[in-house]
Amino acid sequence: QVQLVESGGGLVQAGGSLNLSCVASGITFRLYTLGWYRQAPGSQRELVAVIASGGSTNYADSVKGRFTISRDTTKNTVYLRMNGLQPEDTAVYYCYANWVRDHWGQGTQVTVSS
Secondary structure, three states: OOEEEEEOOEEEEOOOOEEEEEEEEOOOHHHOEEEEEEEOOOOOOEEEEEEOOOOOEEEOOOOOOOEEEEEEOOOOEEEEEEOOOOHHHOEEEEEEEEEOEEEEOOOEEEEEEO
């Protein structure tokens, strides 16, 4: 059974930083493309960052230069380092894993106050 468990969300002031983590189980971690999506109230879920099995990364334009995605195969964990947070980054952040099919975590709330 595949499980993705996120942690690290919370409340932060504008300009602050947060580190999100997602621990995966039930998958062959090294094969998977991993990523982070977010969904703000009243908005569609959108891609934030993705990291392929080979390590290449891709970011939404809105977070380039501020967010960094990384993966640790020894810990079956994908990370999202978020710097320079702004109120518009407020959303539920979801961990994502794909190989043949998609898997999603339950989400973690990130709230940025102005």
